[in-house]
Structures are given as structure tokens and as C-alpha cells.
Amino acid sequence: MDQATRARYEARARIMKAMAHPARLLMVDELARSGERCVCELTELVGSDMSTVSRHLSLLKNAGLVEDEKRGQMVFYRLRVQCIMNFFECIESVIACNARSQQELLT
Amino acid sequence: MDQATRARYEARARIMKAMAHPARLLMVDELARSGERCVCELTELVGSDMSTVSRHLSLLKNAGLVEDEKRGQMVFYRLRVQCIMNFFECIESVIACNARSQQELLT
DNA sequence: GCAGTATTTGGCTAAAATTGCAAATACACT
């Protein structure tokens, strides 16, 4: 496999990885619904230390999934790409499929 | 936030995480195209040790993304959920968006 | 400038993920 192809999959994986965490997924979901949220609101939502949430956010930003804007002393984050929400539907179908298989194992 | 909601995001994250690796993404893509592949074919494609590839595959299987079938001495893997391919389009748009932003920084 | 609030960053520790090698397992063929 050539170098360019390999690089493409690494880039894709970086973006997937940025979302592959419950707290980050939760925040992405919240931003998709609400449009934008400041760090303090997201901190309350997630329930971890603000420094932890801030790190999660900078990771998302680094991946290009969100953008931030400082207004006053607060920093607001919002989604940069809308299509992300399409993921959830598919993920849910995987979960549902897994649940069905679990059921079958019990019978 | 209630316990059930938290659990849901953890389940989602587990599935995202299963895909968040270049080699696994590559294999998922290959399986989406080809229908099914044995471990040896995927090993050649990925270019890592077969034991490593086998571990990646069992991880994908554990997440419910692929299923396997043993025929003779070979084990064939195939995608369990088709919608996964929709992801790539969105991921690519993120990458393209990032590239555009990079460009703007240079001007 | 000082006190107070919002956010990020440095430093550290603990946990999880990744990988290859060697050994074990499973099957096919003789």
C-alpha cells in the first residue's frame, strides 16, 4: 500500500479518535443541539474537572471538529461540521444489532 | 445527567473507538468493498504482524462491527453493519475543511 | 492596580492501547 493511502487512513483515524470518548461524544451531541456552549456549561454537563473538559475541547478543536470564539471572559465552542450527527444513527443501529445478538445467545 | 444517558454515551464511544485506528479503518473499508476477506489477506493489506491484525479484528468483532466465519483453516471476516460507510464521506469533508483552513492560515 | 471569574497549561500518576515474538491451537493432507 502506498504512502499517500496510508496517510489518508491515519488522518481519518485521527478524526474518529477525537470523537471516541464518552465525554467528547456527549459534548458534540450537545453542541449539535444547542448551537454553542461555553466551557463552563459543558463542564457542568460532563461533570468532570474543568481542566479535563478544556483538554477534551482542545482535542476536538485540534481535530477540526469544533471551533471556539472568545467573548468576554468566556469561550464558546460550536460544531464546525454538521454531518457528524449522521453518525449517531448508525452507531445506534450497531448497538441495537448487538443487543439482538445478545438476546439470541440467551435462548 | 442520569446513569442511563451516561451508559449510552459510553456504549457509543466504545463503538467509535473500535474504528478509531488506521489499520482497523482500512480493514473496515476493505471489507465494505470486497464483502469478505480472510485474516491472511487483511494481514497483507495492513502490513503488520498477523498477530496484531488478528487482535485488531477481534476488537472489531467485540464491538459488533464485524463477524467471522471459519471455513477450513481460514477465518473470513465481513462487515456486520453497512451504514458504516456513510462515515467516510463526512470524515473526508472534515479533512477537506481542515485543509482549507490550513490554506487560509498561509495567506 | 486589585479582586474575582473563566479558561488553559504544566506536572504528575494511573490506566488503557498497541505491537511483535514465541507458543498454543485448529485444521488439512499424507
Add this chain to the structure above:
DNA sequence: AGTGTATTTGCAATTTTAGCCAAATACTGC
């Protein structure tokens, strides 16, 4: 049973990620 091929698993080393606390930074209003 014995050899050869395909795959998985045990193990150990390394790297990455996650989390918190404390300190630094940035801004507001007095």
C-alpha cells in the same frame, strides 16, 4: 501420528490517553 498452514493467545515493553490539582493567563469591574 506427523508435517505444514492459518489463526489466536500469553507475555512484556513501549506509547498514548485520561484525570486531577495547582499555577498561569486573560478578561471584568471596582
